[in-house]
Amino acid sequence: MKLKGLLIAGALLTLSACTQETQNQFGRAINNWTGTDGILEIYAGNTLVKRFMKIDKLTTASGTGNDKDRPYRYGYGYLDKNLNNVIDTDEKKKVYFEFSDYSTSYIFFENPK
Numbered sequence: 001m002k003l004k005g006l007l008i009a010g011a012l013l014t015l016s017a018c019t020q021e022t023q024n025q026f027g028r029a030i031n032n033w034t035g036t037d038g039i040l041e042i043y044a045g046n047t048l049v050k051r052f053m054k055i056d057k058l059t060t061a062s063g064t065g066n067d068k069d070r071p072y073r074y075g076y077g078y079l080d081k082n083l084n085n086v087i088d089t090d091e092k093k094k095v096y097f098e099f100s101d102y103s104t105s106y107i108f109f110e111n112p113k
Contacts, residue, residue: 037111040077040097042104052077052097053087058108061098074098 038055041048055077061070076094078087099106 037113038077039109039111040075041107042099043106045105048083050097051080051083051085052095053080053085053111054078054094055108071101072098073101 037053038057040050040052040055040058042050052075055075058073058075060073062068063070074097076096078091078093079095079097080087081091082088
């Protein structure tokens with residue numbers, strides 16, 4: 001028991017010494033491992049125009065040669081074509097999507113159901 005407590009304390013100490021970005025990446029890795037039920041809503045002004053459901057993560061694109069972040073995000077999810085918050089029989093295929101940081105208003109949240 002004493003060894004287990006020391007290992008846990010050591011892990012917490014190591015994590016606390018990491019930068020905030022490293023901690024965020026670690027948190028996202030755990031979240032990706034456990035899975036989420038994310039919903040992405042995309043707006044044109046005040047109007048909802050697209051909804052993707054059952055998204056496990058959004059990824060920020062990075063440059064091939066320089067490893068710098070690019071101004072868009074991407075992921076996989078189910079397109080809710082009729083915006084009824086249900087994955088209908090004609091919406092049962094996961095699709096790839098991406099959206100720009102420059103021109104898109106969006107909300108990403110965990111499904112409250």
